[in-house]
Amino acid sequence: MHPIRLFNTLGRELQEFQPVHPGKVGFYGCGPTVYNFAHIGNLRMYVFEDTLARALRYLGYEVRHVMNITDVGHLTGDDDSGDDKMVKSARERGQSVLEIARFYTDAFFRDTGLLNIRRPDVVCKATEHVADMIDLIRRIEANGYTYFAGGNLYFDVSRFPGYGRLALLNLEDLKAGARIEVDANKRNPYDFVLWFTKGKFENQALVWDSPWGSGYPGWHIECSAMSMKYLGESIDIHAGGIDHIPIHHTNEIAQSESATGKPWVKYWLHGEFLVMGKGKMSKSSGSFLTLRSLTDAGYEPLDYRYFCLGGHYRSQLQFSFEALDSARASRRSLGERLRTLRSQAEPAPAVPADGKARVWLDAFADHLAEDLALPRALADLWGLLRDPEVTPPEALAGAYDMDRVLGLGLREAAEAAPEEKAASPERAAQIERRIAERAAAKKAKDWARADAIRDELKAEGVLLTDGPSGTTWKLS
Numbered sequence: 001m002h003p004i005r006l007f008n009t010l011g012r013e014l015q016e017f018q019p020v021h022p023g024k025v026g027f028y029g030c031g032p033t034v035y036n037f038a039h040i041g042n043l044r045m046y047v048f049e050d051t052l053a054r055a056l057r058y059l060g061y062e063v064r065h066v067m068n069i070t071d072v073g074h075l076t077g078d079d080d081s082g083d084d085k086m087v088k089s090a091r092e093r094g095q096s097v098l099e100i101a102r103f104y105t106d107a108f109f110r111d112t113g114l115l116n117i118r119r120p121d122v123v124c125k126a127t128e129h130v131a132d133m134i135d136l137i138r139r140i141e142a143n144g145y146t147y148f149a150g151g152n153l154y155f156d157v158s159r160f161p162g163y164g165r166l167a168l169l170n171l172e173d174l175k176a177g178a179r180i181e182v183d184a185n186k187r188n189p190y191d192f193v194l195w196f197t198k199g200k201f202e203n204q205a206l207v208w209d210s211p212w213g214s215g216y217p218g219w220h221i222e223c224s225a226m227s228m229k230y231l232g233e234s235i236d237i238h239a240g241g242i243d244h245i246p247i248h249h250t251n252e253i254a255q256s257e258s259a260t261g262k263p264w265v266k267y268w269l270h271g272e273f274l275v276m277g278k279g280k281m282s283k284s285s286g287s288f289l290t291l292r293s294l295t296d297a298g299y300e301p302l303d304y305r306y307f308c309l310g311g312h313y314r315s316q317l318q319f320s321f322e323a324l325d326s327a328r329a330s331r332r333s334l335g336e337r338l339r340t341l342r343s344q345a346e347p348a349p350a351v352p353a354d355g356k357a358r359v360w361l362d363a364f365a366d367h368l369a370e371d372l373a374l375p376r377a378l379a380d381l382w383g384l385l386r387d388p389e390v391t392p393p394e395a396l397a398g399a400y401d402m403d404r405v406l407g408l409g410l411r412e413a414a415e416a417a418p419e420e421k422a423a424s425p426e427r428a429a430q431i432e433r434r435i436a437e438r439a440a441a442k443k444a445k446d447w448a449r450a451d452a453i454r455d456e457l458k459a460e461g462v463l464l465t466d467g468p469s470g471t472t473w474k475l476s
């Protein structure tokens, strides 16, 4: 096992990673709310969690990765305000909540599969674990942390010392009126719902019987209940997006620790946002891209994975099509380099144990172990492939080994037939416009102009072929 350091949001510092049980890692990541397609910002998060699980395994740990699927209880506001996201989506699309959940869960796993994101060891749906949530809420209640008001059971944050430690919240500031209070039943502004009854939404589609009346669970309780069910009461790593620090993860800690009376998660890891233009990509803002919109524009899913690996998980990543073009270009040259190496030799049967290839592999492992520094690890892959002192079979074997973490399909790329060059959608449109201009020149019998356009394009590496149904082109 390689020693690892991780940046723990709890404490805001790099810490030596010491799992509860040596050599084993219990890892929980909050999964999607399945009311819509995942956008590429969400997918960045799942690429991060995937590479984290892969890196831990690569570094010698046995990992159990658990992810929930939220199919009930997540309101449009994380703080109990607004409508249930699932119910709203079902209403808008004229389908049942279960149909919506099934459809978007399938879509999620299709997208993540295309991105080579491994399916977590346990994927658990909230609707199938309501009994576990009720049991956990009873423990919290028995320990005296709850109150009932206006038909809902609330968690009383004033009874939980240390509430908001993860988010460095200052409860005194809050009492002074920092936030607009929406729910008059709450005793403290930060209190949150553990169990909703019909009192809140008359027409809630999915309801369960409970000691507090027929209703449904709040959003946060599902992660506490399911993580404990599959990973025990002490968990090594919990990950999610930074937006979950102040409410969702803060409330998960309060629930879990008030039920068990002991510390819950050792290391909290949070992924930064993908941003586009000025703001974070979000479903609510309406301006978001899905994986499908990238593939429709001619990109391959792994171009996006490569793009994600180029940014550290704790830094914002600025999305643009230019940046995606350059990720695609890099991935293509990676493929070319691998094919060249493969034409020179078969890969070595074993991962190089010594020599210069080993130096690159060791650097790769060290970079992963230093708070998952994937951009550096990616640079180590390039270093290995370009190093004249590394023999082709060793370079290939080393690259395939690194791909256990990078997940870029390097073996398939090395074995693939050489690709035809393709132009970006913008470039293709530009070429088409010049061809149209040339056709117009020919029609006007301006042969000199038509030939000039052909020659200009040729100089730019675009070859034209005139045929009976018009002019076609390809990159030389």
Ligand code: AMP
Pocket: 030, 031, 032, 033, 034, 040, 041, 042, 043, 044, 045, 240, 241, 242, 243, 244, 272, 273, 274, 275, 280, 281, 282
């Ligand atoms: P949701 O399905 O809306 O619950 O979100 C799934 C995950 O995506 C959460 O962990 C969010 O923190 C994360 N997320 C949402 N927007 C972005 C973004 N623009 N960039 C990166 N992660 C995001």
Ligand code: ZN
Pocket: 029, 030, 031, 223, 248, 252
């Ligand atoms: Zn969660």
